[in-house]
Each structure stands twice: as C-alpha cells, then as structure tokens.
Amino acid sequence: xxxxxxxxxxxxxxxxxxxxxxxxxxxxxxxxxxxxxxxxxxxxxxxxxxxxxxxxxxxxxxxxxxxxxxxxxxxxxxxxxxxxxxxxxxxxxxxxxxxxxxxxxxxxxxxxxxxxxxxxxxxxxxxxxxxxxxxxxxxxxxxxxxxxxxxxxxxxxxxxxxxxxxxxxxxxxxxxxxxxxxxxxxxxxxxxxxxxxxxxxxxxxxxxxxxxxxx
Numbered sequence: 001x002x003x004x005x006x007x008x009x010x011x012x013x014x015x016x017x018x019x020x021x022x023x024x025x026x027x028x029x030x031x032x033x034x035x036x037x038x039x040x041x042x043x044x045x046x047x048x049x050x051x052x053x054x055x056x057x058x059x060x061x062x063x064x065x066x067x068x069x070x071x072x073x074x075x076x077x078x079x080x081x082x083x084x085x086x087x088x089x090x091x092x093x094x095x096x097x098x099x100x101x102x103x104x105x106x107x108x109x110x111x112x113x114x115x116x117x118x119x120x121x122x123x124x125x126x127x128x129x130x131x132x133x134x135x136x137x138x139x140x141x142x143x144x145x146x147x148x149x150x151x152x153x154x155x156x157x158x159x160x161x162x163x164x165x166x167x168x169x170x171x172x173x174x175x176x177x178x179x180x181x182x183x184x185x186x187x188x189x190x191x192x193x194x195x196x197x198x199x200x201x202x203x204x205x206x207x208x209x210x211x212x213x214x215x
Contacts, residue, residue: 091210091211092207093210094207110193117186117189120186133178134175134178137174141175147164148161148168158207158208158211159212162207169201172193
C-alpha cells in the first residue's frame, strides 16, 4: 500500500507518461507530500528486510525466545531513531497525552504481544491456511508500525501519520478476527490493542491539529 501511494504521488507530480517511460530524462526534485512519502518508503525498504530476515531465521532455526523479540525491537529502533523523546519535546501535545514512560510501556506491550502471537503461529503443529494468513497479517502489521514510526519520528509528517491509522487499524481488526478462532489468548491481546488504537487515532488527530500552522 505504501509503495502504491508513493508511486501515484510521484506520478501526480511528474505525470503518468513519465511513469510509463524509461525515466532516463532528468526531473526536478520531488516536493511536498510526494517527497515525504517517497522518503518514508525508502526508509521502510531499507529497514524492513532486517525484520523479515529475523522472523525467517527464527522460524528456520526454531528459535523463539526473548532474543527474538529483542531483535524485532532493535529493527524498529532503526526506523524510529536514536532520540524519540526529543521529537515529543518539539511538539504541542494534547492535554490527555500520557507521560513518555507510558509510551514505552505501550511499546513493550506491543512487542510482547507480537512475539507471543508469532511464537504460537510458528510453533503450531497444524500450520493451516488460517495460520499462514495470520502470519502474513502479523508481518504486515509490524511493517505498518515501522512505516508509521518513519512517518512520525523520521519525517515529522503528522498529517500522514494520522491518516496511516485508518489502513493500519483495519489491518489490526482483520488480524484480531482471524486470530480469535485459532488462538483465543492472542485474540484477547489484539482486542486490547485495537481499543488502544482508537485512543491513539484520536490522539494523533489532535496532535496534527495542534501543530498544523493552518490551525
């Protein structure tokens, strides 16, 4: 989805005739939204392979431990940056924003939840079609979270980070519905996470409004 968005935004700026051509002619630098989403896509493509390689390696070697989730967390840290706290300090935050340490606890819950679900899926004796679909959705959700981190922390694109909640939320709900019949505990964790996403979406919208010069 992110690749499609980047492709169309670039085409809107350069024209679809250029998109269909061999693209040998020089073009001016991208500007505005197209530039931001192109940078986010580049960051995502540079970092997501680390996570994908980690999951495949853990599955092939049957290594499902705290080291696995630590590796996933480090791959996300590559996208988030070295000092996310400073990003918050530069913004006008909604009055109902939690303390920074609460955000850290939410992040830990997210990674533990993903680890628990991945471990169950990858160790299932009967790896059915539902399990494969759930595994794809978990990886997609982790990739979407990494993309959101790139938008928010690396690019500072508050409007895009808010809009990203819609497809990301739909992905989380789809995974929750799929997970309940095959792993009830994982479904409960995802239900709690979906409840948090409602708050996070409202928070992200308010954050965008507070820091948008037009408002």
